[in-house]
Amino acid sequence: MTVLALQDVSRRFGPIEVLHHVDLALEPGQVHALIGENGAGKSTIMKILGGFLDPTEGQILLDGQAVRFASGPRAEAQGIVVIHQEFNLAADLSVAANIFLGRETGGWRLDHQAMRRDTAALLDRLHSPISPDTPIRDLSVPNRQMVEIAKALSRKARVLIMDEPSAVLTHREVGTLYEQIDRLRREGVAILYCSHRLDEVAHLADRITVLRDGRVVRQAMRGELTEDGMATAMVGRELQDFYPPKGSHSDRPALQVTGLTVPGKVHDVSFTLHEGEVLGLAGLVGSGRTELAEGLVGLRASTGEIRVNGQPVAIRSLRDAFASGLAYLTEDRKEAGLLLDKGLRENLTLASLSRFGHLRLDTQAEDVALDRATREFDIRAPSRTMIAGKLSGGNQQKLLLAKTMLPDPRIIIIDEPTRGIDVGTKAQIYAFIRDLATQGRSLIVISSEMTEVIGLADRVLVMREGRIAGEVTGNDMTEDRIVRLAMGVRGEAA
Amino acid sequence: MKPDLHTLGPLIALIALVILGALLNPAFLAPANITNVLARSAFIGMIAVGMTFVITAGGLDLSVGSMAAFLAGIAIIAMNAALPGLGENWGTIIIGMGVAILGGIAAGYLNGALITKARIEPFIVTLGTMGIFRSLVTWLADGGTLSLDYGLRTLYRPVYYGGIGWITWPIIVFALTAMAGEWMMRHSRFGRHVEAIGSNDRVARYSAIDVNRARLLTYMLLGLLVGLATVLYVPRLGSASGGTGVLWELEAIAAVIIGGTALKGGRGRVWGTVVGVLILSLIDNILNLADLVSPYLNGAIQGIIIVLAVVLQREKRTADER
Numbered sequence: 001m002t003v004l005a006l007q008d009v010s011r012r013f014g015p016i017e018v019l020h021h022v023d024l025a026l027e028p029g030q031v032h033a034l035i036g037e038n039g040a041g042k043s044t045i046m047k048i049l050g051g052f053l054d055p056t057e058g059q060i061l062l063d064g065q066a067v068r069f070a071s072g073p074r075a076e077a078q079g080i081v082v083i084h085q086e087f088n089l090a091a092d093l094s095v096a097a098n099i100f101l102g103r104e105t106g107g108w109r110l111d112h113q114a115m116r117r118d119t120a121a122l123l124d125r126l127h128s129p130i131s132p133d134t135p136i137r138d139l140s141v142p143n144r145q146m147v148e149i150a151k152a153l154s155r156k157a158r159v160l161i162m163d164e165p166s167a168v169l170t171h172r173e174v175g176t177l178y179e180q181i182d183r184l185r186r187e188g189v190a191i192l193y194c195s196h197r198l199d200e201v202a203h204l205a206d207r208i209t210v211l212r213d214g215r216v217v218r219q220a221m222r223g224e225l226t227e228d229g230m231a232t233a234m235v236g237r238e239l240q241d242f243y244p245p246k247g248s249h250s251d252r253p254a255l256q257v258t259g260l261t262v263p264g265k266v267h268d269v270s271f272t273l274h275e276g277e278v279l280g281l282a283g284l285v286g287s288g289r290t291e292l293a294e295g296l297v298g299l300r301a302s303t304g305e306i307r308v309n310g311q312p313v314a315i316r317s318l319r320d321a322f323a324s325g326l327a328y329l330t331e332d333r334k335e336a337g338l339l340l341d342k343g344l345r346e347n348l349t350l351a352s353l354s355r356f357g358h359l360r361l362d363t364q365a366e367d368v369a370l371d372r373a374t375r376e377f378d379i380r381a382p383s384r385t386m387i388a389g390k391l392s393g394g395n396q397q398k399l400l401l402a403k404t405m406l407p408d409p410r411i412i413i414i415d416e417p418t419r420g421i422d423v424g425t426k427a428q429i430y431a432f433i434r435d436l437a438t439q440g441r442s443l444i445v446i447s448s449e450m451t452e453v454i455g456l457a458d459r460v461l462v463m464r465e466g467r468i469a470g471e472v473t474g475n476d477m478t479e480d481r482i483v484r485l486a487m488g489v490r491g492e493a494a
Numbered sequence: 495m496k497p498d499l500h501t502l503g504p505l506i507a508l509i510a511l512v513i514l515g516a517l518l519n520p521a522f523l524a525p526a527n528i529t530n531v532l533a534r535s536a537f538i539g540m541i542a543v544g545m546t547f548v549i550t551a552g553g554l555d556l557s558v559g560s561m562a563a564f565l566a567g568i569a570i571i572a573m574n575a576a577l578p579g580l581g582e583n584w585g586t587i588i589i590g591m592g593v594a595i596l597g598g599i600a601a602g603y604l605n606g607a608l609i610t611k612a613r614i615e616p617f618i619v620t621l622g623t624m625g626i627f628r629s630l631v632t633w634l635a636d637g638g639t640l641s642l643d644y645g646l647r648t649l650y651r652p653v654y655y656g657g658i659g660w661i662t663w664p665i666i667v668f669a670l671t672a673m674a675g676e677w678m679m680r681h682s683r684f685g686r687h688v689e690a691i692g693s694n695d696r697v698a699r700y701s702a703i704d705v706n707r708a709r710l711l712t713y714m715l716l717g718l719l720v721g722l723a724t725v726l727y728v729p730r731l732g733s734a735s736g737g738t739g740v741l742w743e744l745e746a747i748a749a750v751i752i753g754g755t756a757l758k759g760g761r762g763r764v765w766g767t768v769v770g771v772l773i774l775s776l777i778d779n780i781l782n783l784a785d786l787v788s789p790y791l792n793g794a795i796q797g798i799i800i801v802l803a804v805v806l807q808r809e810k811r812t813a814d815e816r
Binding site for chain 1: 683696
């Protein structure tokens with residue numbers, strides 16, 4: 001009954017073999033989760049199944065017949081639809097135009113009404129309030145994701161391949177996504193689901209395949225693998241010390257914020273960050289966490305009083321923030337963090353060039369700094385002259401952390417420290433963060449992953465609709481408490 | 495550091511052209527001809543060096559040809575006006591030079607401010623100022639020609655025709671500009687910022703770089719270099735009209751692109767630009783010296799070279815991605 005399968009598939013890029021004899025079968029009405037660290041070969045498998053890449057050895061079986069997809073559209077004609085992590089949407093076209101892109105209805109004249117109607121029906125099914133006429137440009141990232149899902153639904157998929165679909169969705173939208181997945185499963189669609197969120201895999205998957213270094217290391221049915229077991233299988237070692245032990249911090253305030261307001265986004269936020277403390281900042285996507293951070297460091301216009309080490313400071317630009325010893329690590333690594341087409345050195349020193357020579361930049365000193373950063377943050381780069389875009393996500397994140405730390409800030413705000421990176425690197429980054437706190441630096445960690453906030457932070461502030469909804473410490477730091485505050489739910493039972 | 499194909503390709507083309515020229519006509523390698531080619535390249539060359547910074551930062555300036563004509567016009571008017579008071583001496587000429595250079599910086603500031611402060615697309619802004627400068631010089635010349643006083647012209651002449659040995663001043667100034675430009679792009683913080691902004695301006699902003707200031711400075715630098723080119727150009731003819739500097743902007747942009755600077759920004763090659771300028775001038779020169787192809791086809795051949803240069807760069811790109 002297998003719809004689509006890989007049989008003994010290997011794939012080489014030049015001399016490097018990225019997949020070794022992989023077997024994988026997708027059954028109708030089953031959600032098959034594919035997990036593994038970055039670089040384990042998940043995207044290569046998805047590309048081969050989606051018809052974007054041919055295997056070097058082995059075969060693809062569609063309904064038991066060996067097939068060779070020359071390109072994406074041919075696989076799609078067979079009902080195999082891929083939802084990519086990077087969106088495939090034309091920003092200036094409307095939602096309806098995007099959903100019907102390449103399959104427009106109507107003759108010489110497009111049947112706008114029919115497309116709009118069908119789009120509205122699809123969006124309705126997803127409980128999405130988006131209007132079919134809105135240009136993609138005006139949609140938020142989660143809404144764009146919903147459009148991608150709607151687009152896949154409209155393709156009447158037999159096989160649906162999803163690459164981390166929930167990574168950018170809000171809590172409620174993730175719920176809708178799960179509903180839709182359940183519905184598709186009932187309709188007999190075979191789903192391949194790639195995710196870094198093990199809780200979600202445990203919740204959704206009927207069958208789990210774990211990849212490590214291009215090999216299938218474990219296949220299991222629902223319930224056979226705990227989250228811990230999955231992580232262990234992915235990394236190939238026990239993950240007992242996933243989160244570093246928490247430390248103690250001083251009572252000396254490093255940063256005092258009073259009445260910080262970012263017009264339209266953050267309202268009257270006050271808090272204190274102590275020296276050596278890791279302060280978690282939780283909340284739903286859109287609750288104003290990033291905006292609060294950006295307002296604090298001068299990337300957004302804001303009002304309110306900010307004191308660093310008790311002294312009031314005026315921060316009107318990021319440069320002012322640097323001068324006061326603040327630094328901000330963006331959540332948007334690819335678009336705001338790193339120059340993907342530039343070298344490691346250029347990226348590392350970009351925010352602190354004034355330390356490398358007054359008139360003439362001292363490239364030797366920059367190289368020394370790069371050597372140090374690669375050592376300190378364990379950046380694994382095959383070559384030091386390579387461009388940052390060629391690094392894996394985890395190594396990019398380490399490079400970004402090194403870049404942020406180069407000006408030697410005392411107060412560091414880290415927005416989504418581990419988004420889209422593998423488990424092994426995650427643990428490393430947690431250790432770095434704790435180290436920084438032990439050195440007496442003060443950190444604010446913004447994260448959408450509850451377990452991360454709880455595992456890492458000494459204290460957690462929860463934001464909701466641009467305000468601080470509450471604070472949790474010690475034994476109160478539970479997922480339940482935080483979710484309640486974030487969603488504005490009172491009472492005990494959910 | 496490894497020499498990369500983007501700079502090497504144009505250089506090979508340049509050497510091939512030199513060999514071709516020498517084979518077709520022995521007069522090609524005569525010092526007089528070389529001086530001629532280099533001096534003619536100098537104006538576009540200086541502008542193209544400035545243009546390299548503007549394009550690398552993700553901008554564009556279509557107004558430079560008109561700006562040169564306008565600056566030549568006001569410099570001549572200023573010198574003629576200063577003549578009765580100051581007399582026929584270098585003081586008067588220095589006033590003219592000052593007007594051209596300061597005027598250039600001001601014009602660059604105007605372009606840059608409209609782009610960074612009023613947030614209008616560079617293409618639109620400079621298309622507008624291109625028309626404005628061109629129209630202003632035509633108006634100042636009343637549809638005719640603005641001529642520098644004859645005596646001043648004689649005094650000023652050596653700035654274009656004189657020099658050290660057979661190397662004339664425009665060549666020297668062009669060479670110095672190119673060296674300074676290369677140094678700035680490669681070794682200064684400003685150059686690094688310009689490349690970062692063109693590569694991804696959000697990343698630059700999140701790295702505490704004053705993006706608007708750097709962008710504005712690229713336009714002012716270009717204005718300054720247009721002014722400098724004008725200072726060297728005026729003594730050549732001693733006049734300016736509505737026809738001065740026509741299409742210079744496109745030649746400058748073409749030279750930048752041939753030289754391997756990406757039109758979308760992020761990667762600046764000042765040496766490449768110099769090579770690009772020389773390639774364009776050499777094609778013109780060789781067609782004039784040899785009877786192989788009609789010189790009227792000059793534009794067509796240059797057009798092919800531009801498209802070819804971009805195609806070759808793109809092929810390198812995809813090879814990278816594999």
